[in-house]
Amino acid sequence: MELKKPYLLFLGDAADALAAKVAQGIKTWRPEYCVGQFRLESCNADCDLPDMSISDAVAAGAKTLVIGVANRGGIISDEWINVLVEALEAGMDIASGLHNKLTDIPALVTCAEKQECALFDVRYPTQAYPVATGKKRTGKRLLTVGTDCSVGKMYTSLAIEKEMRDRGMNTDFRATGQTGILISGEGVSADCVVSDFISGAIETISPANSPDHWDVIEGQGSLFHASFAGVTTGLIHGSQADALVLCHEPTRQHMRGLPDYALPDVDVCMAANLATARLTNPNAQFVGVSINTSGLDEQAALSYMAALEEQLGLPVVDPFRQGVGRIVEKLVACS
Amino acid sequence: MELKKPYLLFLGDAADALAAKVAQGIKTWRPEYCVGQFRLESCNADCDLPDMSISDAVAAGAKTLVIGVANRGGIISDEWINVLVEALEAGMDIASGLHNKLTDIPALVTCAEKQECALFDVRYPTQAYPVATGKKRTGKRLLTVGTDCSVGKMYTSLAIEKEMRDRGMNTDFRATGQTGILISGEGVSADCVVSDFISGAIETISPANSPDHWDVIEGQGSLFHASFAGVTTGLIHGSQADALVLCHEPTRQHMRGLPDYALPDVDVCMAANLATARLTNPNAQFVGVSINTSGLDEQAALSYMAALEEQLGLPVVDPFRQGVGRIVEKLVACS
Numbered sequence: 122m123e124l125k126k127p128y129l130l131f132l133g134d135a136a137d138a139l140a141a142k143v144a145q146g147i148k149t150w151r152p153e154y155c156v157g158q159f160r161l162e163s164c165n166a167d168c169d170l171p172d173m174s175i176s177d178a179v180a181a182g183a184k185t186l187v188i189g190v191a192n193r194g195g196i197i198s199d200e201w202i203n204v205l206v207e208a209l210e211a212g213m214d215i216a217s218g219l220h221n222k223l224t225d226i227p228a229l230v231t232c233a234e235k236q237e238c239a240l241f242d243v244r245y246p247t248q249a250y251p252v253a254t255g256k257k258r259t260g261k262r263l264l265t266v267g268t269d270c271s272v273g274k275m276y277t278s279l280a281i282e283k284e285m286r287d288r289g290m291n292t293d294f295r296a297t298g299q300t301g302i303l304i305s306g307e308g309v310s311a312d313c314v315v316s317d318f319i320s321g322a323i324e325t326i327s328p329a330n331s332p333d334h335w336d337v338i339e340g341q342g343s344l345f346h347a348s349f350a351g352v353t354t355g356l357i358h359g360s361q362a363d364a365l366v367l368c369h370e371p372t373r374q375h376m377r378g379l380p381d382y383a384l385p386d387v388d389v390c391m392a393a394n395l396a397t398a399r400l401t402n403p404n405a406q407f408v409g410v411s412i413n414t415s416g417l418d419e420q421a422a423l424s425y426m427a428a429l430e431e432q433l434g435l436p437v438v439d440p441f442r443q444g445v446g447r448i449v450e451k452l453v454a455c456s
Numbered sequence: 457m458e459l460k461k462p463y464l465l466f467l468g469d470a471a472d473a474l475a476a477k478v479a480q481g482i483k484t485w486r487p488e489y490c491v492g493q494f495r496l497e498s499c500n501a502d503c504d505l506p507d508m509s510i511s512d513a514v515a516a517g518a519k520t521l522v523i524g525v526a527n528r529g530g531i532i533s534d535e536w537i538n539v540l541v542e543a544l545e546a547g548m549d550i551a552s553g554l555h556n557k558l559t560d561i562p563a564l565v566t567c568a569e570k571q572e573c574a575l576f577d578v579r580y581p582t583q584a585y586p587v588a589t590g591k592k593r594t595g596k597r598l599l600t601v602g603t604d605c606s607v608g609k610m611y612t613s614l615a616i617e618k619e620m621r622d623r624g625m626n627t628d629f630r631a632t633g634q635t636g637i638l639i640s641g642e643g644v645s646a647d648c649v650v651s652d653f654i655s656g657a658i659e660t661i662s663p664a665n666s667p668d669h670w671d672v673i674e675g676q677g678s679l680f681h682a683s684f685a686g687v688t689t690g691l692i693h694g695s696q697a698d699a700l701v702l703c704h705e706p707t708r709q710h711m712r713g714l715p716d717y718a719l720p721d722v723d724v725c726m727a728a729n730l731a732t733a734r735l736t737n738p739n740a741q742f743v744g745v746s747i748n749t750s751g752l753d754e755q756a757a758l759s760y761m762a763a764l765e766e767q768l769g770l771p772v773v774d775p776f777r778q779g780v781g782r783i784v785e786k787l788v789a790c791s
Binding site for chain 2: 314352
């Protein structure tokens with residue numbers, strides 16, 4: 122699966138900026154893929170791209186309409202469908218990371234077949250992955266891991282990829298979730314793979330490469346999340362990570378969705394991830410920690426990070442506030 | 457999914473006893489479910505059950521024909537299909553744990569629909585499982601874990617269930633693989649569940665129960681298996697095990713299917729399993745070790761087990777040679 126570029130970002134009737142965070146992510150990390158945005162009258166989000174009709178977008182070269190907005194109440198409305206049909210009729214593919222599948226909507230399926238256009242439900246794997254072999258692959262790999270879900274693993278991974286590219290390093294972001302797939306145009310939604318094949322799927326999306334090449338693999342879940350640690354374990358083993366970066370949100374009160382589960386201590390979490398990673402790569406090591414300090418004021422954030430850096434002896438940064446340059450410097454020094 | 461009993465075991469054209477090990481497992485652990493066996497002319501296996509034609513079996517009350525034999529080269533032959541169609545026409549359901557699905561064979565699907573009989577491909581989940589909640593459930597749970605795949609987790613679990621029942625304890629075996637499902641008539645094939653839902657599936661098959669009730673949950677894979685540890689992790693978390701039993705095969709040269717991976721030390725493996733289990737049940741503890749000593753002569757086996765028992769301070773038994781009575785005694789003493 123590889124999405125055709127460039128994209129028209131569909132913001133639909135987004136209630137606010139947060140509802141369109143997928144579109145914003147694509148605009149932030151892959152502005153060169155975006156020719157414009159499509160907004161319905163009631164849209165309250167804005168990705169700072171030219172507003173375009175479907176015909177404007179096609180004239181501007183758009184090949185794929187990407188749904189960059191969450192659907193309210195899980196319903197794909199008739200108003201949306203009318204726009205999607207118009208896009209197909211104009212010859213565009215459509216890509217979506219929603220739970221509801223485009224391929225379950227007869228009007229879209231019929232139109233896509235007629236137009237020979239593709240409907241990509243990127244959350245749902247369409248290829249069969251092999252069982253992991255555990256065999257060492259050439260090239261290098263960095264994996265983000267977390268104390269919890271939704272602590273900034275995708276953001277950190279994309280920031281590291283950008284920093285490495287800016288320094289002229291040979292690197293590719295490898296997406297393991299639907300937003301990452303829509304941003305980069307390829308990848309696998311790890312938590313939707315049949316569990317026998319999680320590690321095999323990750324081996325597949327980060328294949329053998331040239332010795333100087335780095336895959337920057339987006340992590341998922343947490344070894345300490347009672348619902349999703351199986352996904353995380355398979356992902357760590359399949360990645361054969363040389364370098365790990367821990368992501369953490371220090372103000373979170375409990376594990377996401379699990380009110381009875383406290384977050385692990387950062388050092389305990391790092392030790393568990395390292396032990397797991399070393400099964401398939403005995404040389405795995407941490408090269409930094411990424412903190413989402415959005416819940417702290419600047420002084421509290423700086424104090425927190427300074428204390429953690431002192432404790433761990435590793436670069437501790439908020440990618441959003443300070444960038445990830447120091448993590449990449451550590452990575453270069455270690456490898 | 458729950459299979460209707462009793463069963464007619466289909467041994468087909470089994471080349472040898474090993475090819476019919478699923479049927480033998482059902483006969484060993486659930487003889488009361490088995491009215492007879494069906495063998496083709498070239499069959500070289502025998503489960504020591506009355507040989508029956510389809511009409512004999514129906515007359516004897518058989519409700520489900522269970523495929524208890526591996527299909528050669530992954531092919532379901534015409535000779536098999538003729539028998540399966542005859543069974544459906546006589547009103548029986550069919551259950552199979554093969555990779556190839558019964559429901560992919562048009563002749564069977566058509567006939568099953570006409571007869572209103574069911575085709576159970578037990579390897580493939582047909583229900584949607586929820587995301588795990590991690591919430592503590594009433595009742596007690598024992599889980600078998602392993603240093604590797606195929607070291608006796610199902611056998612040990614069934615032996616423990618039988619021993620507990622023989623002592624009048626309130627217990628149920630919970631199957632997590634296709635053979636266990638065919639033996640017990642229900643369960644989930646954990647490695648075929650979408651990875652987001654592994655732990656949730658295990659929570660579902662071992663629900664809240666009376667305080668004196670024990671689920672004996674069949675483990676899968678190993679935390680130290682580079683291909684399947686994600687499945688194992690999710691299974692451990694979903695089980696919320698109070699009691700763990702480690703299964704091990706001491707003569708194995710490397711992890712199954714992975715020539716470059718050595719088996720973990722027993723104590724290292726136990727520590728990792730305990731740390732993982734304690735995320736969802738802080739009181740988890742080991743109550744014994746089950747050794748498959750089939751590769752050792754009796755004296756070597758006894759010496760090996762005695763040394764390990766001395767090292768670990770836990771009952772170490774081969775269920776096949778000594779039974780699991782001492783493990784159950786330890787379980788009772790601990791709980």
